Amino acid sequence: MIDPHGDRAVYRQLADQLRADINSGEYGPGVAIPSEAALMQRYGVARNTVRLAMVMLREEGLVVTHHGRGTFVRDSLPIRRLTSDRYRAALQAVDDGTTPEWPEYRAEAIHQEIPANVRVAELLDIQAGTPVLERRILFLDGSLPQQMSMSYVPLELVTGTPVADPQREPWAGGTVAALASIGVRVTSVRELVRARMPQPDETRSLAVAVGTPMLTVTRTMFAGDRPVEAAVDIIVPGDRGELEYRLDLP
Amino acid sequence: MIDPHGDRAVYRQLADQLRADINSGEYGPGVAIPSEAALMQRYGVARNTVRLAMVMLREEGLVVTHHGRGTFVRDSLPIRRLTSDRYRAALQAVDDGTTPEWPEYRAEAIHQEIPANVRVAELLDIQAGTPVLERRILFLDGSLPQQMSMSYVPLELVTGTPVADPQREPWAGGTVAALASIGVRVTSVRELVRARMPQPDETRSLAVAVGTPMLTVTRTMFAGDRPVEAAVDIIVPGDRGELEYRLDLP
DNA sequence: CAGTGGTCTAGACCACGCT
DNA sequence: GCGTGGTCTAGACCACTGT
Numbered sequence: 001m002i003d004p005h006g007d008r009a010v011y012r013q014l015a016d017q018l019r020a021d022i023n024s025g026e027y028g029p030g031v032a033i034p035s036e037a038a039l040m041q042r043y044g045v046a047r048n049t050v051r052l053a054m055v056m057l058r059e060e061g062l063v064v065t066h067h068g069r070g071t072f073v074r075d076s077l078p079i080r081r082l083t084s085d086r087y088r089a090a091l092q093a094v095d096d097g098t099t100p101e102w103p104e105y106r107a108e109a110i111h112q113e114i115p116a117n118v119r120v121a122e123l124l125d126i127q128a129g130t131p132v133l134e135r136r137i138l139f140l141d142g143s144l145p146q147q148m149s150m151s152y153v154p155l156e157l158v159t160g161t162p163v164a165d166p167q168r169e170p171w172a173g174g175t176v177a178a179l180a181s182i183g184v185r186v187t188s189v190r191e192l193v194r195a196r197m198p199q200p201d202e203t204r205s206l207a208v209a210v211g212t213p214m215l216t217v218t219r220t221m222f223a224g225d226r227p228v229e230a231a232v233d234i235i236v237p238g239d240r241g242e243l244e245y246r247l248d249l250p
Numbered sequence: 251m252i253d254p255h256g257d258r259a260v261y262r263q264l265a266d267q268l269r270a271d272i273n274s275g276e277y278g279p280g281v282a283i284p285s286e287a288a289l290m291q292r293y294g295v296a297r298n299t300v301r302l303a304m305v306m307l308r309e310e311g312l313v314v315t316h317h318g319r320g321t322f323v324r325d326s327l328p329i330r331r332l333t334s335d336r337y338r339a340a341l342q343a344v345d346d347g348t349t350p351e352w353p354e355y356r357a358e359a360i361h362q363e364i365p366a367n368v369r370v371a372e373l374l375d376i377q378a379g380t381p382v383l384e385r386r387i388l389f390l391d392g393s394l395p396q397q398m399s400m401s402y403v404p405l406e407l408v409t410g411t412p413v414a415d416p417q418r419e420p421w422a423g424g425t426v427a428a429l430a431s432i433g434v435r436v437t438s439v440r441e442l443v444r445a446r447m448p449q450p451d452e453t454r455s456l457a458v459a460v461g462t463p464m465l466t467v468t469r470t471m472f473a474g475d476r477p478v479e480a481a482v483d484i485i486v487p488g489d490r491g492e493l494e495y496r497l498d499l500p
Numbered sequence: 501c502a503g504t505g506g507t508c509t510a511g512a513c514c515a516c517g518c519t
Numbered sequence: 520g521c522g523t524g525g526t527c528t529a530g531a532c533c534a535c536t537g538t
Contacts, residue, residue, distance in 0.1 A: 009507060019450075035523060048298070051524090055305060059460055061447045065369075068516030068523050081442075084497050091499055114505045189497045192331075195445040195463040195488035197311045200269075211310055213445040213463030213488065238445035238463065245495045247334050247439045249341055249426075259526060285504060297527045301505090318504050318535030 002043050009094075010045055011052035018053065022062055022073050032070040033063065057196055061211040061239070080146060081245040082236070087189055090176040100173030109169035110136040120152045123220050123230035131155040133164060138205075145206045148244055150233035151175065153217075157184060171213070175221060181232050183224050192218040193243060206237055215239040251427045252293050260295055261302035269305065272312055272323050282320040283313065302454075311461040311489070324459070330396060332486070333494040337439055340426040350423030354415050359419035360386040363405055367435060370402045373470050373480035381405040383414060388455075396490060401425065401469075401481035425471060434473050442468040445495060456487055465489040 003015045018033060027033050034042065039050045054071060057063045065071045086102075093100035104187040114240050121128040132152045139147040153175075158164045159184040163171070177185050194216045198208055208214075217234040220227050236243070252263045252317060255364045268283060277283050289300045307313045315321045334477065336352075341349035362385050371378040382402045389397040404427075411432040413421070421428040426436050442496055444466045458464075467484040470477050486493070 004508095011507075012479075046511095048510095049508060052507080054524090059309060059447065060449070065524065065526065066517085084495065087497065088499055098520080120304055169325070187499055189499065189524060191464065191495045191497070193443055193493040193495070195465045197309065197461060198465060199310070207504080213447060214441065215445045215465075221434060243443040245334065245441045245497070247337065247441070247495070249338055249439065254527095261526075287503080296530095298529095299527060302526080304505090315505065315507065316536085318505060318537080320536095 001043075002119065010043075012056070014043060014045070014050065014053040014148065015056040016037070018057060019060075019062060019165075022057075027073045029073050030074050030075045035070060036164045055088075058209070058211045061209075064209045077144075077240050080241050081244050082147075082189075084189075084242060084246055085244075086174070087176050087186070089181065090173045091186070091245055093173065094177050094180040100177045102173050102177075107140065107170040108138045109166075110134070111166040111169050116152065119232060120230055122219070122229045124152065126154060133158055133198050135169070138172060141240075144240070145237070147234065149231050149232075149234040150208065151229060153179075153229050157228060158182065175231075179221075179228060181224075184228055185188070186221045186223055186228065188222045190220045190222070191245075194218075195238070198237075202235070206235065208237045208239070215241065215243065217243070252295075253425065254295075259406050260293075261299045262306070263296070264289070264293060264300065264303040265306040268307060269312060272307075274329070277323045279323050279325045281323050282483065283323065285320060286387075290437050307457070308461045310408075311459075314459045317330050320380045327394075327490050330391065330491050332397075332491060334439075334441075334496055335494075337426050337436070340423045341430065341436070343423065344427050350427045355388065357420040358388045359416075360384070361416040362438075366402065369482060373468070373482070374402065376403055376404060378436055385410055387420060390491075392492070394416075395487070397454065397486050399481050399484040400483075401479060403429075403479050405438040407478060408432060409467070412494065425481075429473075429478060434478055436471045438471070438472045438474055440470045440497075444468075445488070448487075451483070454486065458487045458489070465493065467493070 001017060002010060004010055006013065021027050036047055036050045040047055054063070056066065058065065062074055063071050064074050069193070082223050090100040090102070112134050113131055115129045116124065116126060116132045118128045120132060121130065124132070135151050137149050138145055162168055163178050163182050165193070179186055194215050196216060198206065198214050200209070200210065203210065215236040217240055219231040219234060221229040251267060252260060254260055256263065259368065261359050271277050286297055286300045289296055295311040304313070305317065308315065312324060313321050314324050335364060340350040340352070354443045364383055366374065366376060368378045374382070383405050384400050387399050388395055394408055401474045412418055413428050413432050429436055445463050446466060448456065448462065448464050452458070452464070453460060467481070469481040469484060471479040
């Protein structure tokens with residue numbers, strides 16, 4: 001099975017072997033793969049060699065390790081789909097006078113007034129330092145963090161309205177509905193999607209395993225030509241979420 | 251600087267230190283960080299400990315290692331933006347009778363007729379096994395792979411037309427323009443965006459470093475209600491590309 | 501050639517989770 | 520207590536890149 005004198009490094013061969021076993025279904029999702037000690041004995045290699053193979057599989061997102069318990073084939077989590085149609089639906093609901101359906105996450109919100117930093121100012125087309133309403137929100141599905149975001153609205157737009165009230169968090173129906181309730185109608189949305197690896201602190205706050213890429217979205221909402229909201233770091237763990245866009249061509 | 255008896259593992263402290271040095275600009279993009287031997291001596295730790303720190307930094311996408319040369323702070327590559335407006339622009343150009351502007355990539359294409367597999371059949375709303383035209387395309391920017399994709403068109407739609415001609419690869423103006431040239435007008439596009447880590451073979455064919463996440467797009471084009479094209483694995487290395495979507499709300 | 505990272509071994513002690 | 524993975528050491532040889 002493993003050729004210690006082959007061209008391919010032993011730990012890579014071992015990773016290949018385990019990867020094949022996982023993909024073939026030999027070790028199904030959630031199942032423990034053999035312990036490091038067992039693999040050392042079975043293949044006659046040192047522990048470090050086994051661990052190097054584990055590093056590879058972790059990097060590929062195939063397995064997760066739990067201290068004191070073992071190494072397990074990664075469970076595919078339920079994927080939540082974020083659809084571009086949700087903006088349209090929220091607006092439609094407002095027009096109909098009904099409550100917009102919105103993902104039933106539990107959300108933890110920070111809601112405060114601060115001066116806009118350079119990046120936010122550029123997105124909102126205002127001077128840096130202009131007061132904005134900042135909202136940091138962590139969306140939870142049960143206890144599992146599902147998405148976090150930091151979004152900004154020019155304070156001038158919402159000051160004195162119910163939207164500026166921290167007690168109203170989280171906004172039912174999202175930003176589109178909240179802005180519509182104070183007479184600001186969002187007419188277009190621009191989203192910029194990127195992928196990157198999590199920062200060390202994000203692996204904690206979002207409870208993701210190493211080897212989990214993140215989808216990040218930078219969103220700007222416009223009322224006509226005017227930017228009315230900027231969300232700079234909508235972060236979705238790649239193993240829990242996907243984005244769907246529907247585009248109509250003329 | 252490093253406390254061998256602290257709560258935090260030595261290799262993590264070392265990674266923290268190097269990460270801070272990189273983020274502070276002490277080691278700028280492309281710059282070599284100290285060799286493993288130098289770090290061993292400076293911090294009085296074993297080589298494996300240094301290497302564990304390197305694994306962390308690689309996983310975070312902060313550094314790349316080159317055998318025999320050294321370890322370097324990752325260069326940020328030029329980002330290419332894929333915009334949803336390109337579909338609209340291609341259609342507009344066709345209407346105007348001009349040649350659609352299309353990214354000037356060099357593309358390598360495989361062009362063949364095969365039976366649809368289950369996944370493609372579902373996306374195209376046809377029976378599995380129905381003949382489809384498969385196109386595998388690797389977009390290159392210079393010599394750097396920029397994007398790869400596998401796309402499928404029902405053969406029935408294009409057979410006997412210039413579009414079915416392998417000599418016409420790559421399609422100028424993309425799928426939208428090619429289909430328009432044979433009288434099939436794309437009216438809507440659905441894209442599903444995910445992030446995942448590269449497979450071992452993809453790190454080779456796309457020439458990405460480990461620790462580089464991939465953006466994947468599954469795209470379906472519709473003419474009215476009918477799916478006319480499915481692209482199942484549009485893969486964009488996360489360090490080279492981003493996706494932009496513009497949505498208009500009624 | 502010297503210097504770099506890549507691979508591998510053998511052994512040690514620790515921290516965690518379960519029974 | 521026992522088995523698991525987490526951390527760390529010391530040393531060895533190899534493979535690649537440059538001068």
